[in-house]
Structures are given as C-alpha cells and as structure tokens.
Amino acid sequence: MKKYTAALDMGGTKIKFGIVDTDGNVICDAEIPSATDDENADAKVERMVRMLKEQCGTNGIDFDGLRGIAVASAGPVDVEVGTIINPYSLPGWLNYNIIKALHTRTGLTVKLDNDANGALLGEVFLSGTADKKVLMVTIGTGIGAAFWDGTKLHRSGRYHPEMGHVIVSSEGPECYCHHRGCFESLCSGTAMNARAKENGYGDFDNLYAAAEKDARARALLDRIGREFCAGIFDLAIIFKPDIIMLSGGMMRRYFDFFGGLVVKDMEGLEDFVDTLTVQHTSDNKNTALLCANMMFEN
Numbered sequence: 001m002k003k004y005t006a007a008l009d010m011g012g013t014k015i016k017f018g019i020v021d022t023d024g025n026v027i028c029d030a031e032i033p034s035a036t037d038d039e040n041a042d043a044k045v046e047r048m049v050r051m052l053k054e055q056c057g058t059n060g061i062d063f064d065g066l067r068g069i070a071v072a073s074a075g076p077v078d079v080e081v082g083t084i085i086n087p088y089s090l091p092g093w094l095n096y097n098i099i100k101a102l103h104t105r106t107g108l109t110v111k112l113d114n115d116a117n118g119a120l121l122g123e124v125f126l127s128g129t130a131d132k133k134v135l136m137v138t139i140g141t142g143i144g145a146a147f148w149d150g151t152k153l154h155r156s157g158r159y160h161p162e163m164g165h166v167i168v169s170s171e172g173p174e175c176y177c178h179h180r181g182c183f184e185s186l187c188s189g190t191a192m193n194a195r196a197k198e199n200g201y202g203d204f205d206n207l208y209a210a211a212e213k214d215a216r217a218r219a220l221l222d223r224i225g226r227e228f229c230a231g232i233f234d235l236a237i238i239f240k241p242d243i244i245m246l247s248g249g250m251m252r253r254y255f256d257f258f259g260g261l262v263v264k265d266m267e268g269l270e271d272f273v274d275t276l277t278v279q280h281t282s283d284n285k286n287t288a289l290l291c292a293n294m295m296f297e298n
C-alpha cells in the first residue's frame, strides 16, 4: 500500500517542503525563504507544520498517519542530536534542533540528514539501486561525496565525512582543509573556472573550447582531467562502488569528457575496483524530498 511521508529540503535561500508517496510522487510542495531576519526559526517551523497539515487536508491524507518527516539540510548537521550547524548558508538556524522542533509540534518521527546524503538517497530511490553500492560525487562550488553501501549510508561519527578533500596533487592553492592539492581545491566547479581564468582562458567553458587547437589549453585540460580522475580513483578504491554518479551542472555539460576519462582510468583495474558504471544523476529536481522514502525505509 502506498505510504506518505512529509519532507523538508533546507537550502541557503529557501526551504522547500511537501508530501511524497512511496511511488515517487511529490503530492504537493511549497517554499518559504530560509533567512530568519523577519521570522525566526520557531515561527518558520510552525508555519511549515501548519502548511503541511493543510496540504494533507487538501489531498485527503491523514497527517497523523504520515510515516514521519524527513529533513535534508545544507550541512553540516548533527544527525544524532538533530541540530543544523551551518553558519555559512543557514546562519539563522545555527545549533537549532530541527528534529525536536518538528517532533514536539507534530508527534511524528523526524529524521535529519545533510543535503549530500539526501540527494544520494533520492537518486538511489529513483534509480531503484538500493541493492547496489553507489558513490555520488557532486562537483559544484565545492566537492561533496556520499556513499550508499547497498544497505545503508556510509557515516563517520556524527558528522559527514569530508571526502571532497582527498589529496590528488602535491601542488595547488592551500585549501581551508589546510592542505595543498586537495580534490576540491583543484577540481570543484569554482576551482576549474579559476584555473582557466588564471591561465588566460576566462572560464572552464573557454578553456575546453580552446583545447581543440591550443596545446597550452590542452595541457591544462589534461592536467585537470588527471587530477579529477585521481580524486574519483581515491574514493573508488576505498568504497568499491558498483555505480559512480557524477552530479552538478558542470558534470552534466561535460559528462562525456569527465565520465569518459573516469571509465578509461578504471579500465583493467579489476584488482583495485570492481566493474562499475559511471553515470550522471537524474533530471529530477525533487531528489531532496524523495529521499524521505529511503530515510524511512532504513
């Protein structure tokens, strides 16, 4: 029988929330701004609970019969205590206990995870790969990685493992992880654009286009490609995934390039990595809400 779960996707700009079902439908959703300048966190939670109850009423869903409320938030979050600890993009929610706040107002079970795990769980649910080992690497402003081991999420203590900071080169700018040559500082979208610009190519798009006929651009692109492969390889030899999902706008635009390099890099390395598939994440914009189905199944 179809079951319903409430879900919150807390981002730096807005909080999207709604009701999802176990068939993968988002029954209804709404958004409110996440900034707490005019309305504090408690008032926002109360408004969201009221709206979720209205959404249930409109759609003939018993609010008290929901499986629970799943929260995916821009991290870091403390998944055990229930607090959001993100002074960068959610300053108004710093140390706010979202699990307690929602539970005391609804009586429902509340589960919290960071957005990287939320996105991975949503993708695993959508692709029906819960029985596979799935490594998701998101290339954006930074590099985020998350791993589903075929039965559960990989965790290291209360905080998310910082897999985007594995070292891929002995050179590079010093990162806020206090090391030079880490994956994020060399291969995030921000870093790849910066490296292109420093070398006179404007941004990564221009560098990529120039590499067709400019040997200097080709050399820089090759170097970025090698470092990118090193980062993915580091994670792959540790986790031995069946599927690597590359996520983020740049990975979508250049999937053939980066995905192709990774496949080639892993060829013939059966002693180190199992046979794996490299793919892009889905087009679905609701993975952070649909992760609710996985959070309440496991």
Ligand SMILES: [Zn+2]
Residues within 6 Å of the ligand: 164, 165, 175, 176, 177, 178, 179, 182, 183, 184, 185
């Ligand atoms: Zn770093």
